[in-house]
Amino acid sequence: MTLDFSRPGILPCQAIEALIAAGAVTSATPFDADQVQPASLDLRLGARVWRVRASFLPGDRRVEERLKDVAMHQIDLEGGAVLEKGCVYIAELQERLKLPPGLLARANPKSSSGRVDVFVRLLTDRGLAFDDVAEGYDGPLYLEIAPQTFSVLVRPGTRLNQLRLKAGEPPRLETRSVGVELSEGIIGFRGRRHAGIIDLDREDGHDPRDFWEPLEARSRDGRPGELLLDPGEFYILASMESVEIPVDQAAEMTPIDPSVGEFRVHYAGFFDPGFGTDEAHGAGSRGVLEVRTHDTPFLLEHGQTVARLVYEPLTERPERLYGEGGSHYQRQGLKLSKHFRVWPEG
Known part of the structure; x- marks a missing residue:
């Protein structure tokens, strides 16, 4: 597939897969088979997370440099670790970007994260805003995690947020x-x-x-x-x-x-x-x-x-649509996250 970003729009799954094949999106471990969604890419936690005393934006510095100012201790996620409610953490993500010119990105929590009140925001080196990835960004990705209501158990590979890649600035329809x-x-x-x-x-x-x-x-x-x-x-x-x-x-x-x-x-x-x-x-x-x-x-x-x-x-119709392979949230009404069994009758 030829990578052409001349048409403004959100990239569909086949374009995201082409970016992965071209090395514009890489990962510390092999990508999961279901990681690419119809118009987004799920991001996965890496092996390390830091408990921090305050949230921050990197500004003109790298995230790793800023962590030295706010980190309280480091946690190894291998085998699983509990992130306590009311605390703030910074985690490294497995994915890394090397975006070509004309391409930028925006992140958002996954539905399953939002529905258990886990507040997450993407951080990039020298980033001036949460969740926004600058055009042509080349560097690692980090995630701020702040469980609000429930303490949560996570591991390397846990997916808490997703990335939407954009060519230019698509018009609001x-x-x-x-x-x-x-x-x-x-x-x-x-x-x-x-x-x-x-x-x-x-x-x-x-x-x-x-x-x-x-x-x-x-x-x-x-x-x-x-x-x-x-x-x-x-x-x-x-x-x-x-x-x-x-x-x-x-x-x-x-x-x-x-x-x-x-x-x-x-x-x-x-x-x-x-x-x-x-x-x-x-x-x-x-x-x-x-x-x-x-x-x-x-x-x-x-x-x-x-x-x-x-x-x-979108820049073109995606080859896969939401819910085609089954989904916890297609045909939903009022529904809790996928972590819970169906609410009992009566």
Whole structure:
């Protein structure tokens, strides 16, 4: 495949695989067979992580140099290690970039990370912003990890975030509002403060009742549901609207207005082509909203707009669509992360 980045857009899976074959994306260990998604690349933890006393941006220095100022101790992930909630860590990633001119990248947490309230941000050498990779970047990748509600068990190879590669600056095709569903039945879950450890490589292996409290719809004066968000608590909610991503586009969920400042919605914002579409056999998928309040209680009402979906074009149609090989989140409604068994009936 000829690498041509003259057309602005997000790179599909076949272009990402071509970059890997050309040595523009390398790894300390062989790539996993399912690591390349329809329009993104999963990134994997390396063998070392540092407990740090503060978050930082490298600025005009390398991450390794800045670590000397803030590192408290180093942890070897071989065999697994627990990252404690309320602490901040910097981990080396297995993947490394050597991007050709005209190509840049942006990272985002994976859905499974956001749904267990693990806040992650990508760091690059001499980076001026989290999650953004400059055009032509040549260097290692690091990940800031801050578990908020649950302590988590990780290992080398654990996937917490993903990378979307872009040619130029793709135009925004459209923006759609996303409202919250609070009308009837169980409308969400609230994380339990004193739960156990979540093994992030163990799928369907945790009893959700040990980690989550279900929330039932509450109405007032004949109006459909509302939910009072308590400061410092973490909630899993769902969008009122179904989300569909055309096969030649990708989308990112963004805050409705950063100036609102009362709550943060959706840590993990990437939606791959084919999510929720008939062609990918998954019509009717909802967007799951990861919600955390800040300093004051906030009253959400059913249908209230809480986020926006921004659509961008791909450089070409991907050879694989989201959910074609099976997915935990295709056809989803309100759903916890893949680490948990289905919520019991009754």
